Amino acid sequence: MSNSSDGRMQLSLGPVLYNWAPDRWRDFYFAIADEAPVDVVAVGEIVCSKRSPFFDDHLPAVIERLRSAGKQVLLGSLILVSQRRERRQTEELAAVTDMLIEVNDLTCLRALAGRRHAIGPFVNIYSESAAAFHAAQGAARICLPPELPLSSVAAIAAGVPDVAIEVFAFGRVPLAISARCYHARVHKLAKDNCRFVCDKDPDGLALKTLEQQDFLTINGVQTLSYTCTNLLGDAGRLRDAGVASLRLSPQACDMVAVAKVFRGVLDGRDDAEGGNRSLAALYPNVPFSNGFLHGSAGVSYLS
């Protein structure tokens, strides 16, 4: 199940978290299917249930294209499920049997228990005992919560050797989810009449401190870091810790190139320093961070 046995780390692509125009969204995945050296791709709108209908039309074609290209496709569940409509969407996911569902909230676990599934980074798995519980329920892949330090990652990976452990390795890191929409709030709109203003910010809306220090990113009901997680320099330590896969989270930059940089470093064709220079050029003006992995403030970057 885990690919760590042959020592080759997988790359996975997380779902697009932002509200991209449907055509751009489709074309993005077509490019990933055709060109990106990633093994696994998670798709589906997981942030805001109101956005889902925009992508529904394109979803079958995207899944088909990714599968034809040999990618394993995961279908992600909503991060926060409270409305009746959201429960229904989540129930419908459980009816999908020809793909692994990536569980982002325990709501769908009851329906999936006993069936193979994946767990996304929004489910709280902080220890080997929580991971073991999920493994017993059928979790075959677990993308760990981004705030875990390396020591926890290692202990969890050792505790569930049959589960492919994945770590959030590139992209602005999701920090919080809310019932309230902050895009609507800053635009002085009600959530029910939001006019989907989050589509104005395909890479999120930057939030600064009163002293104009870059700090966070708003994406509708979700809050992410301003900094971009980059664990390229930590890849060796992660492999030693038993991590099977690194997750790249789509930003509004050339993600095919980002995936190639990661693959190049993982395969030893480039060193981390050169890879970091390439990433900085591909996603300019956004500082890197990896503090969570080092047990420090998530915003920090320790080389």
Next chain:
Amino acid sequence: MELICPAGTPAALKSAIEAGADAIYCGFNDETNARNFPGLNFSRDEMRRGIALAHRSGAKVLVAINTFPRAGGVDLWHRAVDDAVSAGADALILADIGLMDYAARRHPNQRLHVSVQAAAANPDAIAFYVEAFGARRVVLPRVLSVPEIAEITREAACETEVFVFGGLCVMAEGRCSLSSYATGKSPNMQGVCSPASHVVYQQTPQGTNSRLGGFTINRFGPDEPAGYPTLCKGRFSTELGTGYIFEDPVSLDATTLLKGLRDAGVTALKIEGRQRGRAYVDSVVRHFRGALDALAGGREADIASLKPFTEGQASTVGAYRKTWK
């Protein structure tokens, strides 16, 4: 409806009992509970004596072990569960799935409550906890409106408990890493949010700057009411303007919604604030005791203001009435 009251110290537990609490929730003085603040919480001995005192007075004690066990160090959390059970806890309030699994197997007769930190926000998630661990009650997240609470309670496979006063998480509880992003310490892992160890207050001629982990998260004028230095209630700026982007510094006060919550079938009402002093516990518990007694007697409640105890000297009914929906 049961009134569930906070206690950060044995003295506060006593105050809560005297003020009319039906149950008190509290935790051990370590990282196993989500109010792991300096000088707060109960030693093993204090917990035993606190539970004995409460039981003599006809009150229950619910022990919160509601952080997520650290990988490689789960023994600390297992010991907390074992010790709370042997101290006579009436229920354990747990958030982690691994810890619930442990408690349900090791102590099958112990009553388990699902902490708000588990963020069980709908009947399907609640049913999962009931079926997997025999959970008897779920503390609902503060993201729901009263009609939503009613709907969930109707469908829920166990009792529901909701917050009626105090600090208000703006984000889904137990799923927020804002604090650790800025400070390295999080509610889920260390049991602290925006920890005091990383807070600096700077007095300037323009007023007080509150800084967290090197970020200025608010600036208060000299006489402007203040709140906790939590990130989600800070002032920030975007290209669309500057101000309270996530939430103003306010506290929840659902005094006016008690009837609606009762009619919704809610079993228990919870007051936030294990970090607060005896004066808070005494006043807020008396206030809600009076309001609940009035409700039970069909009388009009004497709604005294709890404003001095609220963040920013302001209160909100929060998501219970979704004005921003």
Next chain:
Amino acid sequence: MWSMSDPSAARSGSLPVIPPLLAVAMRPLPLLPLQLILSGVLQRILQRNPAIFDRLGEHSRARFGIEPTDLPFSFVVEASPPRLGVVHVLPRDLDARIRTSLASLLALLEGKVDGDALMFSRDLVIEGNVEAILALRNAIDDAQLDLVEELSSLFGPLGRPARRALAMARERVLGASHRHGGF
């Protein structure tokens, strides 16, 4: 000895302050007698609550400066060894400083007011090691101090009349607050 400003002039929920004129009149007073009384009170408190400072934990060596905003002198508090000093001006090398009115300070010591509430209303200002201040606040709140009891016990055979006088003074200092939602 304690006078009260016009309560109607105070902000809602605030405790009364010592009028500035009275504070000026107190400035030249020698501090030694006060120092002796306070040291005695601290000894009494420690006798009754030997574990009071346990809650300070890693902050047991912290030095706290307490500056009543309406008095011409301040206090320096240390837990180990226990010491309560009176000074005209606070030293610079303190770990934490707390500024509030005398009435708020007394109410805090007796657990009659919530420290966070005083922060929210800006009646309490803190600087320095915030964590140490929280630990001290929680230690004191748990100790259930009764200052009238502690002070009057110093008066030996005169304890009973002293207790009555002190209780009256406390009521005058804290009186206004009791009318504001049970502070």
